[in-house]
Amino acid sequence: MDQIIECVPNFSEGTNQEIIQSITGAIGSVEGVKLLNVDPGRDANRTVVTFAGQPEAVIEAAFLAIKTAGELIDMSAQNGTHPRMGATDVCPLIPVSNITLDEVTVYANRLAQRVGEELQIPVYLYENSQPDKKRSNLAAIRAGEYEGFFKKIKLPNWKPDFGPAEMDAKRGATVIGARDFLIAYNINLNTASAHIANEIAQDVRETGKIIIEKNGKERIPGSLKYVKAIxxxxxxxxxxxxxxxxxxISATPIHEVFDEVCAKATEHGCEVTGSELIGMIPLKAMIDAGRYFLLKQGITYVTDEFKLIDAAIQAMGLNELAPFDPQKKIIEYQLDNK
Structure with missing residues (x-):
């Protein structure tokens, strides 16, 4: 059976459709690659693209996308609510079928080296691709963002893994690596307060928050492992x-995250109104969520796949901001839709 990997690059452009279409056009030009999802965000000024295929085709498409983004996006004039450090901010490769994470790491490292050497963009390896665990976390790498990287890149411990140790004013720097499946997930509140939202984020995220006391600073961990939040x-x-x-999501599934944020929102005097999935989600995660929410209602007899998915959509309010189409948002359905 064919080896299949997924690539989910994040580009620092969420409004200019011509630029977004040029990037996705570069991806679609490679035979053997299927474009699965394009998810632009205006205020975040960021577009998350999902595509999949056989490894050689995927890394070729990723290279062309990074090249195109660097040509069309000017980071010196870019701004948005989402943290970012480059035109292609991050480019993860993810095992889907008949391939291990370590095998995907070989392809990710090949891509990173090619981007650094041929395009002369500073590249940092992350997650499974990064042997130095002090700099394997995306948040640690991206700290300081685009504006701070002109100095950060000169520090000995932040020399890029590939490419020049010089910040590219137009294209910025990028992060490439192999990782397990990640779900980008936003939960909506009935408040306009970013402060309250950030308080909830600190309550639930694994790194928690820092409390300043008389004897110094103390980090209080959050309630959910394997969750990053702002x-x-x-x-x-x-x-x-x-x-x-x-x-x-095997250790901390999406339905547990939703319920925990609901509980913390109540503690902060607000309510969850729904949620938003950015990009795609595995079928099992939706089925497990459907079973979970139905069981909370005392319903145990539903086994139909589509009814379980609908139960998850309704319980988590995934239709609140835009229609949630399982055929477009569930990765297995997209791959099966030739």
Whole structure:
């Protein structure tokens, strides 16, 4: 059976459709690659693209996308609510079928080396591709963002893994690596307060928050392992959101995350109104969520796949901001739709 990997690059452009279409056109030009999802965000000024295929084709498409983004996006004039450090901010490769994470790491490292050497863009390896665990976390690499990288890149411990140790003013720097499946997931609140959203984010994220006391600083861990979170306000929606990356959905599934944020929102005097999936989600995660929410209602007899998915959509309010189409948002359905 064919080896299949997924690539989910994040580009620092969420409004200019011509630029977005040029990037996705470069991806689609490679035979053997299927473009699965394009998810632009105006206020975040960021587009998450999902595509999949056989490894050689995927890394060729990723290279062309990074090249195109660097040509068309000017980071010196870019701004948005989402943290960023480059035109292609991050480019993860993810095992889907008949391939291990370590095998995907070989392809990710090949891509990173090619981007650094041929395009002369500073590249940092992350997650499974990064042997130095002090700099394998995306948040640690991206700290300081685009504006701070002109100095950061000169520090000996932040020399890029590939490419020049000089910040590219137009294209910025990028992060490439192999990782497990990640869900980008935003939960909507009935408040416009970014402060409240960030308080909830600190309560739930694994790294928690820092409390300053008389004897110094103390870090209080959050309630959810394998969850990264920030809070922000999205004018487009008129709502604050808890914006999260779920990095191990086997250990901390999406339905547990939703319930925990609901509980913390209540503690902070607000309510969850729904949620938003950025990019795609595995079928199992939706089925497990459907079973979970139905069981909370005392319903145990539903086994139909589509009814379980619908139960998950309704319980988590995934239709609140835009229609949630399982055929487009569930990765297995997209791959099966030749």
């Amino acid at each position: 809070g922000w306000y999205i004018p487009e929606y008129g709502k604050a959101q808890v914006s999260m990356n779920l990095t191990n």
